[in-house]
Amino acid sequence: MKDDRMNTDSSKEPEKCACEGQAKAGRRDFLLKIGLGLNAIAAAAIGIPIVGYALSSFVQKFPLKSVSLGPVSNFPEGTTRLASYRNPYSRKWDGDTAEIPCWVRHISNNDFQVFAINCTHLGCPVRWFDESKLFMCPCHGGAYYQDGTHAAGPPPRPLYTYEWWVENNELFLKGGILPTLADPKV
Numbered sequence: 001m002k003d004d005r006m007n008t009d010s011s012k013e014p015e016k017c018a019c020e021g022q023a024k025a026g027r028r029d030f031l032l033k034i035g036l037g038l039n040a041i042a043a044a045a046i047g048i049p050i051v052g053y054a055l056s057s058f059v060q061k062f063p064l065k066s067v068s069l070g071p072v073s074n075f076p077e078g079t080t081r082l083a084s085y086r087n088p089y090s091r092k093w094d095g096d097t098a099e100i101p102c103w104v105r106h107i108s109n110n111d112f113q114v115f116a117i118n119c120t121h122l123g124c125p126v127r128w129f130d131e132s133k134l135f136m137c138p139c140h141g142g143a144y145y146q147d148g149t150h151a152a153g154p155p156p157r158p159l160y161t162y163e164w165w166v167e168n169n170e171l172f173l174k175g176g177i178l179p180t181l182a183d184p185k186v
């Protein structure tokens with residue numbers, strides 16, 4: 001009887017060891033999977049913003065939209081006049097702040113120049129002086145010739161210009177995001 005019992009006990013030992021080994025292997029797999037999962041989350045948290053940043057320069061979030069400045073007859077030939085348009089990305093509560101002023105120079109026939117009002121130095125609104133045929137900036141004395149090129153003072157480049165065209169005797173421009181020094185096309 002005693003021998004039988006001994007035999008029975010010793011036969012259970014290896015089974016117990018095998019179970020413990022399997023349990024350890026199961027825990028190891030589980031922890032490995034958690035580790036891999038956390039690494040994947042960390043990689044996504046770091047990688048997604050980097051990829052988004054890299055792709056953002058190819059995707060235009062606010063594409064420019066066609067905006068009317070009114071009939072061509074509002075801008076007599078040989079004059080430079082102040083005009084304004086409503087920002088196509090404005091919201092109701094923006095009120096008058098959504099009205100964007102710009103300078104329209106009617107050179108001849110269907111030849112125009114449309115300038116952003118902001119000085120290219122620090123953004124103050126420039127004013128047109130018909131007597132001297134100059135755009136003057138009140139902030140630091142910047143001056144521009146009638147074609148928008150730099151005449152004097154600290155501005156680093158000509159006035160920003162809008163893309164414009166005439167359709168059915170109406171003057172249109174591409175409006176939306178205001179131009180900045182980062183945009184070499186304007």
Ligand code: FES
Binds near residue numbers: 121122142
């Ligand atoms: S903002 Fe116009 S000269 Fe400085």
